Amino acid sequence: MSLADIKQAPKGAATKPATVFVDGGSGTTGLGINERLKLQNDVVVRTIADDKRKDPAAKKALMEEVDLVILCLPDDAAKETVALVDSMGASGPKVLDASTAYRVAPDWAYGFPELTADQAGKIKAAKKVSNPGCYPTGAIALLRPIVDAGLLPPDYPVAVNAVSGYSGGGKSMIASFEDGSAPSFELYGLGFEHKHLPEMQLYSNLTRRPIFIPSVGNYRQGMLVSVPLQLDTLPGKPGGTDLQAALAKRYVGSNYVKVMPLQNEAAKGGRIEPEALNETNMLELYVFASDKYHQAVLVARLDNLGKGASGAAVQNMRLMLGLPEE
């Protein structure tokens, strides 16, 4: 087996840098993580020879030598690598899984550090962390604080609309948009079984399953997730100010989640586009509200490959390794 380090420890470093293996490092999410890690001097990325990248024995040998493995694999392959880690017992590395396989598993920590005041601590202490789905990142960020604040009843009939760039579908969807065989735009998830619904419901603290209507457009990356609300059906009939204040209170001091003031450029024009945060780990939350009609639309904007995938993975990785935020 030939193992190579794609980036060496900085010369003269006082402490031994943490070591990481990205399993599935040549896929869409894996490449995004590797790009980000190239900029970090306190983490060494260990790689596996291309012809061994699906070989369990080679993976296991490499995992004996690293502090943490990040899984950027389809669900079944992720489960196989987790089984390998489990077979290693206490000597196994920490695991951060970007797939859907363990997002609602009770013995895994959910990798949304901003979820509650103690979630970052849980991620830091956990041996196994699941990285959130891109759409749930936006939906949970909007819904959880207003459920916790009592503004939205847990059994409210929530609908979540969303649009993603085509990179959200990984290598095969990217190819179908780039060779022109995909439609310019489509709704999907209309079988009511989208794989993100369980985590979206669980971590938003909703007792009623939301209706989720995702869509994909002919642009590479960037995402909007929106939740319409009839404010006069909510307890206490809150206004936009109340919703914005609940969100602002939850995320005060956050480096990556920004709650926009009610008055902002997007609100002035009554429109918002999905690509403004591309290549960042930022998540912006907006409240568009009408006092006249007692209606609101909550909107989350993020890069599906940033805070929706690779950016979040690197944020979680740093917590799990005890490293400071970027």
Ligand SMILES: NC(=O)C1=CN([C@@H]2O[C@H](COP(=O)(O)OP(=O)(O)OC[C@H]3O[C@@H](n4cnc5c(N)ncnc54)[C@H](OP(=O)(O)O)[C@@H]3O)[C@@H](O)[C@H]2O)C=CC1
């Ligand atoms: N794209 C996105 O926005 C997001 C994706 N995710 C999740 O991340 C995971 C990866 O998705 P994504 O990067 O989009 O997918 P891609 O299809 O772009 O990449 C998957 C990679 O995994 C490799 N792979 C497959 N099986 C194995 C195996 N047994 N051992 C090693 N490598 C393997 C593939 O190689 P090959 O092509 O040769 O089979 C490919 O390079 C998925 O679980 C997805 O749900 C999470 C958040 C967002």
Ligand SMILES: CC(=O)N[C@@H](CCC(=O)OP(=O)(O)O)C(=O)O
């Ligand atoms: C456009 C598109 O197809 N998006 C993907 C979700 C991408 C993502 O973040 O989901 P995972 O992390 O669960 O892979 C989908 O809807 O299945």
